[in-house]
Amino acid sequence: MVEESPYRFRIDRRDPMRVPGVIFASRSLLPDAGADRSLDQVANVATLPGIVDASYAMPDVHWGYGFPIGGVAATDIEAGGVVSPGGVGFDISCGVRLLTADLDRDELRPRLDAVMDGLSEATPRGMGKGAVWHLTGRDELDAVLRGGSRYAVERGFGVERDLHRCEDYGAVDDADPAQVSERAIERGARQVGSLGSGNHFLEVQAVEQVYDEPVAEAFGLRPGQVCVMIHCGSRGLGHQICTDHVRAMEKVMGRHGIHVPDRQLACAPVSSHEGRAYLGAMAAAANYARANRQLLAHAAGQIFERQTGRRLDLVYDISHNLAKIEDHAVDGGTRRLCVHRKGATRALPPGHPDLPEELRAAGQPVLIPGSMGTGSYVLTGVAGAPAWASTCHGAGRVQSRKQAVVAGRGADPRAQLEAQDIAVRGASRRGLAEEMPAAYKDISAVVEAAEGAGLCRKVARLVPLGVVKG
């Protein structure tokens, strides 16, 4: 491992790697090789057919299925580049949505308990059970898989303006519900509009600090302002799609002449039947995840209006588990790439044509959920950044769930949060123990490294007032 510059380390190319590995991190954030094999995974990803420039890792990198979480890899489609479900992850289009209320934290204080009770009741969560929507059948689920947040807005769960504040205007093109298995459909039908569990949450937050006033203003953020952050994904549907397509690709990799150092890197050329099938199913799951966040946000907005008389306005909705077909400058030309971001967030710079007009001068809002009780960040993209306009996605685990439970034995996680004046709703003791800050890297150090590496810029820091968990 070579320290190329502050916040940038290189794993030199060696056979069978096709490109080097590049890790954006401070020395203290680098994974401990004894406890976490994610740097081996960075090197493994570098062997994938068609990979361009480098196998990248963000400062929150940690061990994942095949690819590391916090990994970014782009493949050149016309040069036989592959797509790999493990490069997206099981929770397809897992992401974050941030909303603001025209309300100061001091104004909310007397209503906070009532707001939290309302949010708790309005937010289906936990393993398996409950959802905002009860779909009538396959036709309606297909509409969700094709239309994402756009379909939810069409059905009255939100307003047209929301779509301008969603990545891809609320839906990915080229979703192909025919590539979604019956089992995935069955799992998904019961869960449209549900939070899930684990590190997924809905938080009421306040803007604690603003680092860039003009950009914060463009995003609609001011000091002391009340916000709602929702972190969730595609539930059982995305999980089943990942499982199905990994299995399908494992069977045909040899036929495509592809050999990988880890079975979990199962992949197929983007232009192959299996590659296109996965991308069609992945896009469907992405739309499901976006509709999911749209429904939960709408439900939260109704609670806010009832309890405070103020509505919630969408700042942005962005995924951190997705592969996207994007055009990028490579060696002086433009190439069509399949950019895998797994536990990594797209960060479009100011002026990017994919941004809505009102955000174009400021850049894309990049939403970074912190570990429970520690605060979250809003960042933005910077021009000329490396790693295909990507940055970190969160704190990143340093302890497994099991380790976190063992390490926290004797402590009362709920009491710890309440001692920090954070209201807690509906979380199991074990669920809380698994998500305690000690199980994660320091979010501020992660963001510091991401900014230091030139991947993004800080805009604001948010702190939790109340949390709803599964």
Place this chain on the structure above:
DNA sequence: ATGTCC
């Protein structure tokens, strides 16, 4: 992350 093993 996940009907934490079909």
